[in-house]
Amino acid sequence: MLTQYTKEFRYNLKLAAPVMLGMLGHTFVGLIDNIMVGQLGTAQLAAVSLGNSFMFIAMSLGIGFSTAITPLVAEADGEGNFNSGKSALKHGLFLCTVLSIILFLIILAAKPIMYLMKQPVEVVELAIPYLDLVAFSLIPLIVFQAFKQFSDGLSMTKYPMYATLIANVVNIVLNYVLIFGKFGFPQMGIVGAAIGTLISRFVMVAFLWILLRAKAKSKAYVTAIKLFVLDSKMLRKIIYLGFPSALQMFFEVGIFTAAIWLSGILGKNPQAANQIALNLASMTFMVATGLSVAAMVRVGNQKGLHQYRELKRIALSILLLTFIIEVIFAIFFVAFNTLLPQMYLDVNDVANLVDNNEVILIASELLLIAALFQISDGIQVVVLGALRGLQDVVIPTIITFIAYWIVGFPVSYYLGLYTEYANSGIWLGLLAGLTVSAILLYIRFKILSDRMIATGSVLDK
Template sequence: MKSFHQEFWLHNRPLMLLALPLLGAQLAQTGMGVVDTIMAGRLSPVDLAAVAVGASIFGPMMLLIFGTLMAVTPLVAHARGGQRHHEMAPLIHQASWVGALLLIPAWFAFYYSQVVFDFMKVEPDVANLASAYLRAMSWGLPALAFFQVLRCLCEGSNQARPVLLISVLGLLINIPANYILIYGKLGMPQLGAVGCGYATALSFWFMTIMLGFYVTFRAEYRPLAIFKSWSWPQWLGIKQILWVGLPIGLSIFVEASLFTTIALFIGSLGEVVVSGHQVAFNFTTLLFMVPLSLGMALTVKVGHALGQQRPATARRVAFLGVEMAFLVSLLGALVMWVASPWVVQLYSSDQDVQQLATALIQLAVFYQVSDGLQVNAAGALRGYKDTRIVMLITLFCYWVIGLGGGWWMAFGANPWGPQGVQGFWYGLIAGLSAASVFLLWRLNVTSRRTQLEAVSQ
């Protein structure tokens, strides 16, 4: 036991040191959504519902872009571990072209979101405001995509602190910009939820410019000459990024679109249900940032070990990291259970919204651990560049078990009767639990095979 304890902290201490600034950056960026939700909710339930419904389109599309570009992180980590620094600049250039390509479906989804809202029978006032919110947000899309490319370069190089600092500064820009544009201060018109979109787009551009300056003038990145010249799109480079990254993006998109589809399905149940669901989802997402950051750090650490041709170390790092995620998720579930009645009061003063949100958050306690395990298993597998089977697993668990089972519990002829919005959260418990089992099995298979292949060579 003493030997295990020493090895546990030997590998997990550097993992935590990398994960903490990643966590800070994730919290700061997620904090923009939290700030939007709180400040719009203080204006009116309609504005809160519009932000919630708009976020149900914005979130999955951005995560598709973010997830695909996350291929940069393990590719940079492998190149760093193998001392192949000449690969960095071409990788960043081709990743930027991939990001530009992915903006096309995102813009299309934003500008034609009204069609989706009408199909899902979202209340007209909420649907119109949500569409305007997305169009305002679209001005920040190019900045957001390029920020993700630079962020993955820094994180794959074990340099997460500048991303943290810039993300916090972006949040600090977002808060006063929201205040001015939502409530119509300093001579500006009162834009409500639409003001959230413009304020967030402004913050995205600020963050991207700041991180661009950091990569340009930081001594560590200067030899890479990222911006000295720029290469045109090259199929081999784009293919490598899409081969690793597109399954990651689709996996994350599938998970996020699960919540999106739930939000759209319940759009016809009224403002209180939509708002309560959004408050619960927003708070649980905030706590989910802790295991998510550990998973992102695992991608880097596993990638470094594999780049250095140490598969046994990579396997050990992966499973010790998963064990750390288990402990962290248990703590998060406890916080969620105890704090939910007080936290929901920050989001809305409406008693019905508070009551529903509290009930949903306490349901989320039951999938907190499995969610932490599955995201860290997936993070370790990204370090192995094993992403396509992960995509298939998540597609089955999230959409067939999670969404299908959730719809059956919410509206179907099940033995307990229609459960409404709570039924979808029962589906989440089942889907995420199944994902954790299958992804841990896949991590064991992949890491063992990689280790055996190295021994046989």
């Protein structure tokens, strides 16, 4: 019986691997940024963390909204309906572009909030010029996401990966040159990291479009796009799917962002430690995100084919694969919890030895908790992908809000600020929210898939 699920592992990994590598590429850039910036000091690392916390919120809305494109394209591809697939891309691209500009302007307007958040003044003053440039990079990033989600919907998952890898190379080179002032360039510190991020994201979207235009399967989709000739019905459909999906990601990213802010109240060293642990946990989360896209695409395809029993079997096979992988990551974090944080800081820096040792100690404790929530985090994001493949978005949005903000955040707030657990207490709240989310989302998927199998049709959700 188990073989009916394990036999899907190879194809699931084949479909998900390019997405994983592409997402890991995004996170790897953050890893390199953090390691390079960490050499400048804990205040600079905390400033990048604070600046990126605003970006994470905006990115969650933009990326979450763009996921509406994938199930629509996947279903159209399953049905062989080119016009519907191109319409989904065009309208999704238009809405993502508009949203990216709005989010950029909101971040610029929100900068003064940093001074009201009880963050270290030194950290805030370093974060603001960094945020100015990184905020503008939202525009090419979210436009890239529109093309990426379209490409994923056609099961052409490797091309966004290629674009991301090229952008990573550009970003790493520019970071090295601009952060430290190499080859005659001025030493710009964390502002140099922001410039590298901005340029690399423009390169990323341009390169992906060139790749898609060169492929026979996607060329007709991405050329001759009449971006301002719009159909209100398709706009409403994407908004209906995209807005709840954006909220789902916003609620999850929001609680991790709250963890950054809460740790900032505890001081610059706890905030720097939080950034290290969060960056490492993000690396493993990107693997689950790749499997989530595989679930979204494969469930969307089976929905288009009206193969509901196969739909459930395939989704469960991806969940089983995710569980196995996340257990391996959990073991890895436990085994190397004291060693991994040392990559981010100069342990031989005598002048900052006390600060660096404190950051490493706190981060190593957080990684033990991160090991525990690997499984919950992986399962919840994969089930969420399967539900998006079913185009079921409203109830999952309510579930994520309850899990993260009714359960998770109060635990983080109380244990983090009012008990001796401090940073560890903040992360125990994350663990609680992710676990509740995983359980409730799975129950939702089981109910819907069982109903479809029983009736032979998609029911009103």
